Amino acid sequence: MTATRDRIEATLRKRYRRERLFRFFGLVSLGISFLFLLILLFTIFRTGLPAFQQTWIKIDVDLDPAVLGVDRHASQDELFGANYAKAIKVSLRKIFPDAKGRKKKRGLKNLVSNSAPWQLRDAVMKHPDLIGTTHAFWFLAKDEVDVFMKGRIDRNLPESDRRLKDFQLAWIDKLLAEGRLEKRFNTTLFTAGDSREPEQAGVAGAIMGSFFTMLVTLLLSFPIGVAAAAYLEEFAPQNNRWVDFIEVNINNLAAVPSIIFGLLGLAVFINFFGVPRSTPLVGGLVLTLMTLPTIIIASRAAIKSVPPSIKQAAIGLGASPVQTLFHHTLPLAMPGILTGTIIGMAQALGETAPLLMIGMVAFVVDIPHGILDPATVMPVQVYLWSDSPERAFVERTSAAIIILLGFLVVMNSAAILLRRRFERKW
Amino acid sequence: MTDVLPTMPGLPTGETVVDDTPPMTETREEFDVEIKGTVGAPFVDDPKMSARHSNVFYGEKQAIFDVSLDIGRNEIIAMIGPSGCGKSTFLRTLNRMNDTIPICRVEGEHCLDGEDIYAPDQDPVLLRARVGMVFQKPNPFPKSIYDNVAYGPRLHGLARTRAELDEIVEKSLVRAGLFNEVKDDLHKPGTGLSGGQQQRLCIARAIAVDPEVILMDEPTSALDPIATATIEELMDELKSRYTIAVVTHSMQQAARVSQRTAYFHMGKLVEVNPTNQVFTTPQHQLTENYITGRFG
Numbered sequence: 103m104t105a106t107r108d109r110i111e112a113t114l115r116k117r118y119r120r121e122r123l124f125r126f127f128g129l130v131s132l133g134i135s136f137l138f139l140l141i142l143l144f145t146i147f148r149t150g151l152p153a154f155q156q157t158w159i160k161i162d163v164d165l166d167p168a169v170l171g172v173d174r175h176a177s178q179d180e181l182f183g184a185n186y187a188k189a190i191k192v193s194l195r196k197i198f199p200d201a202k203g204r205k206k207k208r209g210l211k212n213l214v215s216n217s218a219p220w221q222l223r224d225a226v227m228k229h230p231d232l233i234g235t236t237h238a239f240w241f242l243a244k245d246e247v248d249v250f251m252k253g254r255i256d257r258n259l260p261e262s263d264r265r266l267k268d269f270q271l272a273w274i275d276k277l278l279a280e281g282r283l284e285k286r287f288n289t290t291l292f293t294a295g296d297s298r299e300p301e302q303a304g305v306a307g308a309i310m311g312s313f314f315t316m317l318v319t320l321l322l323s324f325p326i327g328v329a330a331a332a333y334l335e336e337f338a339p340q341n342n343r344w345v346d347f348i349e350v351n352i353n354n355l356a357a358v359p360s361i362i363f364g365l366l367g368l369a370v371f372i373n374f375f376g377v378p379r380s381t382p383l384v385g386g387l388v389l390t391l392m393t394l395p396t397i398i399i400a401s402r403a404a405i406k407s408v409p410p411s412i413k414q415a416a417i418g419l420g421a422s423p424v425q426t427l428f429h430h431t432l433p434l435a436m437p438g439i440l441t442g443t444i445i446g447m448a449q450a451l452g453e454t455a456p457l458l459m460i461g462m463v464a465f466v467v468d469i470p471h472g473i474l475d476p477a478t479v480m481p482v483q484v485y486l487w488s489d490s491p492e493r494a495f496v497e498r499t500s501a502a503i504i505i506l507l508g509f510l511v512v513m514n515s516a517a518i519l520l521r522r523r524f525e526r527k528w
Numbered sequence: 529m530t531d532v533l534p535t536m537p538g539l540p541t542g543e544t545v546v547d548d549t550p551p552m553t554e555t556r557e558e559f560d561v562e563i564k565g566t567v568g569a570p571f572v573d574d575p576k577m578s579a580r581h582s583n584v585f586y587g588e589k590q591a592i593f594d595v596s597l598d599i600g601r602n603e604i605i606a607m608i609g610p611s612g613c614g615k616s617t618f619l620r621t622l623n624r625m626n627d628t629i630p631i632c633r634v635e636g637e638h639c640l641d642g643e644d645i646y647a648p649d650q651d652p653v654l655l656r657a658r659v660g661m662v663f664q665k666p667n668p669f670p671k672s673i674y675d676n677v678a679y680g681p682r683l684h685g686l687a688r689t690r691a692e693l694d695e696i697v698e699k700s701l702v703r704a705g706l707f708n709e710v711k712d713d714l715h716k717p718g719t720g721l722s723g724g725q726q727q728r729l730c731i732a733r734a735i736a737v738d739p740e741v742i743l744m745d746e747p748t749s750a751l752d753p754i755a756t757a758t759i760e761e762l763m764d765e766l767k768s769r770y771t772i773a774v775v776t777h778s779m780q781q782a783a784r785v786s787q788r789t790a791y792f793h794m795g796k797l798v799e800v801n802p803t804n805q806v807f808t809t810p811q812h813q814l815t816e817n818y819i820t821g822r823f824g
């Protein structure tokens with residue numbers, strides 16, 4: 103008796119040691135993954151947060167009819183064609199009378215964004231009375247000024263290594279002293295489409311592109327996926343060779359690299375069916391192919407987990423199989439189906455590779471207004487910006503990532519909310 | 529309960545014993561009993577439902593062997609027998625619930641009011657509205673009590689107005705003996721009731737479509753004695769309007785509620801007789817073995 107006891111005690115100690123070790127490893131791996139997540143978030147937010155601010159420059163613009171070439175009684179057409187760039191140039195020279203010589207003149211022009219003339223034009227066309235007066239306008243600063251203002255250009259570097267020359271730094275100091283430089287919340291980032299000029303670039307085009315692409319994906323993949331899952335689970339003949347074949351292939355599709363779907367979409371949708379390239383429509387079609395297996399697999403699992411007794415009760419009352427499906431099986435499976443759908447949609451939202459194949463990587467300035475307008479999507483925008491040489495695009499890349507992550511968080515919260523809502527029906 | 533069945537050399541699986549007029553086989557050896565056919569009185573005049581030469585297969589395996597049985601109008605017939613003997617299978621042939629099992633195949637003639645329920649022009653949906661079913665485990669829908677009972681009538685369009693539906697729901701709950709307990713909670717979940725209440729809810733749900741026959745598969749096996757007694761009383765009241773076939777493992781229950789009792793054994797119908805006769809003077813050795821607790 104005691105011998106057995108001793109033996110068990112000996113093994114017990116070993117067992118406990120193993121358990122402690124196992125827990126320790128678990129904690130360590132949890133810690134490591136958490137650390138990496140923190141590092142990732144920290145670097146992204148550190149680089150990206152400044153992009154949510156943008157420097158503006160105040161210039162007192164002398165709206166001299168002689169410089170503009172129009173007077174205040176001009177028609178809208180004439181106002182549209184007036185020489186606003188010159189008015190800005192002249193006004194800048196007034197602030198910096200020392201700007202002589204070609205180099206310095208160009209340096210002067212590089213203080214404000216080249217969108218300034220359009221900004222001025224819009225203001226003047228709205229209020230033609232301004233012509234003939236001098237009025238203070240806030241203009242977007244050029245990206246280099248903005249980057250400097252955010253402390254990302256070291257003025258102690260040798261001049262040749264800097265984008266801003268010594269005389270420009272002096273000007274900026276002067277503007278600062280006069281209160282002509284101001285950092286404001288960067289609304290452009292949210293309202294503008296893509297642009298070659300960082301200070302004019304925004305993610306609105308990509309967000310709308312992603313929105314339309316996701317819309318197409320959701321509207322196609324959700325009904326098709328759920329219908330396929332319901333058919334396979336509830337109606338397909340069991341132990342049928344074709345059904346088995348289809349099942350195996352659906353599972354395999356889930357593992358196919360996404361770029362293959364892009365090639366398929368290019369060959370089938372664009373080249374064969376003639377769907378216009380670069381559009382959310384074709385993007386949504388391709389992402390539907392990619393998302394379907396995820397939705398089907400999750401939906402089947404959810405449908406399978408509905409208690410058979412509920413289905414039997416319905417059938418026993420005289421419900422047809424389709425009524426049983428719609429009245430009982432699908433509502434009860436809905437939380438699981440929605441989770442699968444949102445996971446699939448989140449994957450699709452972050453997908454870049456297949457979209458590159460179907461031309462959604464194009465540089466699109468206009469914000470798309472429908473599923474047939476050329477568009478890019480958020481992750482492709484991240485890719486495009488990360489590839490741009492301008493220093494100011496670095497922070498914008500991270501800002502776009504932050505926005506993308508924000509959307510993913512919103513989607514996942516929506517999934518949780520939806521699940522709760524459907525689960526509350528006991 | 530253990531199913532230690534006696535070996536029966538005279539009972540090769542797959543071979544059916546066809547015998548319409550059941551002979552009075554009186555084999556009295558303890559564990560060597562041959563089932564030659566059904567003894568007793570399986571047939572009645574003007575039956576509500578009837579089965580003739582019913583054979584049921586699950587794939588290759590046969591579960592019911594040549595069963596012929598009538599169910600009389602407004603009677604309660606009890607089906608007893610050892611576990612796995614095919615009681616549930618036979619019950620499910622009567623409202624074609626077996627159709628939902630893909631590997632299941634049914635042969636023979638099954639009639640409701642003289643009409644073949646497996647005829648090609650018979651609609652299983654209509655049939656199941658006429659022949660309702662109550663299951664072993666209470667299975668209310670995860671909906672409110674009201675919606676549970678109203679589901680069938682809504683499905684078949686039995687109520688034209690909300691008031692009519694309210695009336696059907698109330699009437700069914702009253703008949704199932706549940707109304708007084710739940711009348712203030714009609715919109716609470718049916719799954720929140722106790723087991724016995726849930727089973728009565730399922731009965732209310734079944735009678736809400738006003739079926740002609742109610743099939744009950746061990747309706748009280750998940751319930752305590754008090755809930756069981758309530759349901760048994762209920763069955764007794766229901767029999768004035770409905771025909772009831774009940775599968776049960778409780779011989780006391782069969783004795784208390786039924787007028788006729790059918791004893792199944794390994795897929796065969798061994799004996800059918802008036803209940804008091806089955807429990808006092810069983811005609812077949814196997815029946816006697818079973819009711820005296822020698823096996824099963």
Ligand SMILES: Nc1ncnc2c1ncn2[C@@H]1O[C@H](COP(=O)(O)OP(=O)(O)OP(=O)(O)O)[C@@H](O)[C@H]1O
Nearest residue numbers: 586591609610611612613614615616617618629631
């Ligand atoms: N869905 C099914 N698939 C295959 N075989 C089945 C199925 N249902 C029942 N069977 C088989 O048919 C035979 C009869 O089963 P059935 O459920 O009718 O027995 P039962 O008399 O109701 O038993 P119990 O008293 O345990 O409920 C059993 O041998 C069982 O294995």
Ligand SMILES: [Mg+2]
Nearest residue numbers: 615616617745
């Ligand atoms: Mg059973």
